[in-house]
Amino acid sequence: MGRPGAGGRFGEFGGRFVPESLVPACQELERAFDDAWADPAFRATLDAVLRDYGGRPTPVTECRRLSERLGVRVVLKREDLAHTGSHKLNNVIGQALLTRRMGKQRLVAETGAGQHGVATATAAALFGLECTVYMGEVDMARQELNVFRMELLGAEVRAVHSGSRTLKDAVNEAMRDWVATVDGTHYCLGSVMGPHPFPYMVRQLQRVVGEEARAQCAVVLGGDPDVVVACVGGGSNAAGTFAGFADGPSRLVGVEAAGGSAVGNGIPGVLHGMRSLFLQDEAGQILEAESISAGLDYPGIGPEHAHLAALGRAEYDRVGDDEVVAAFRLLAQTEGIIPALESAHALAWLVREARASVPAGASVLVTLSGRGDKDVAQVRERLEGSR
């Protein structure tokens, strides 16, 4: 997984479909990121912050009881143990450092489940930047505590009332803010999506997940895992994970929410600055995704995933809400780890496919992208409601 081609293309996907007002800002960001990424001092600062502040490297945990239950050897990449409780910090620390380097003072961000919003608010506090987070009002209701967390960290959370009032609409609103404020504001996009260079930049900032995991697997498993699994909304934890393994032999699997399966049910289109796969109707109106997990409630997918799917280098499958809740409980009860509902999608796929498309005894790395504290109330409500 290298640099995209001319114009930010991954095969036929990607590109930069933004209003003229934003083109210069995207070009500036591309230059600034390339410059920073090639600068050893920038990379050293980033690594040091992720280590001393973020808690990297995160461990790989061998799951003995879960492995016994499933009949395959499961190891987890523990992004839930990174500061703020998810892989999102990797990306925002990089973008916040870049924001300072570009001389900007404010971050805007979108958030679904609140993980990226919390991470952005955290980075803003750490580096003394202003921060505004857009969040759909449906998501604000189901992730109340994360809203309070962001506010506690000094960020302003703005409710988005338009459209489906979830992640897709939060992206629209963050982009509208950015158009009006682009001189002093950086749009800290949370996933491998949006106009070039975001999909590439966010993947590079997340590849630490995959690179660490591969080195750790060499120790724990004695080599590459047979299968590498990660959940996919926009797809940042999956992109970062896959980037560490794509040049090896491992089978790569991205798991989408059944109600937001852009690879399964989407067709090529253009939204949020990128050409990719989107759920849409015959005329091209974007459809609303529907998932128990606010973080995967997105009708598209990052363009590099669309490309990996087209190439066949990674495969994409989907799981339903009931399977997800079952996997959420299974990991809690077998390993004492409460996963984020997003991450539970990757586990749910493995529960279904173990001893089926994943042969007995195979080794499987699952990226546990985040911890599930934020989801406990929602799962409780659902379980009590079904009694």
Added chain:
Amino acid sequence: MTPHAPPAFEAVLRARRDAGRKLLIPYVMAGMTEDWVEVLEAVVVAGADAVEVGIPFSDPMMDGPVIQEASLQALQRGTTPAAVVDAVGEAQLGVPIAVMTYYNLVFRAGHRRMARSLAAAGIGAAIVPDLPLEELGPWATEADDAGVATILLVAPSTPEDRVARICARSRGFVYAVARMGVTGERVSLGPSTGDVVTRARAATDLPVCVGVGISTPAQAVEACRSADGVIVGSALVRRLLEHGGPDAARDLVADLRAALDRA
């Protein structure tokens, strides 16, 4: 390659500009109300030189709350791109018509199919704000072939060399974005309005029309001190959302027309 003859859309606007008239281009969101075609007729009667017809999209990223609301209302009424194009074609408005929509609707329909259906309906131009210069090729080729003018945007943030390239590729007119931000009414013109117009004008002899935040006759007059014309969207669409209907549209456009003609 021989240079394209200016499309009919452009020829009409150039002629009016050259005759000393300031161009008034109202924007109406297609399908937002039952009587939207009558609204189009009303703004033409009231003195519009061209009409910009919005085709509603689910995710109008460059639009503020008023146009967003109108888009939603139009979609809830079952408005489709094909139905909009048909209705505009049947209306035979007698002035140049441009459609404004987002790229996914064009991409989904297919470049050639969309360009030809616009041309067949007598729609002379298209504005696709999320299709910048670098991504323009496949659409613009088909649009040129079909005789549909692709109107490009110049923003306050656009650097000099890009202004020149955008103006060279634009057809019909050049859309000067008055301010950084989304569409919507503002209490005053953006401070960069005159500057962006001046920079565009230095690069082209196409008409240069200003949009985004032109809400009142006074603002239209002020913008036209440097520009050849104005596009008025949210101020008109808000009146339609408030159930003003064709009468309110006619009144606003007549006021704008009178102010521009007086100035």
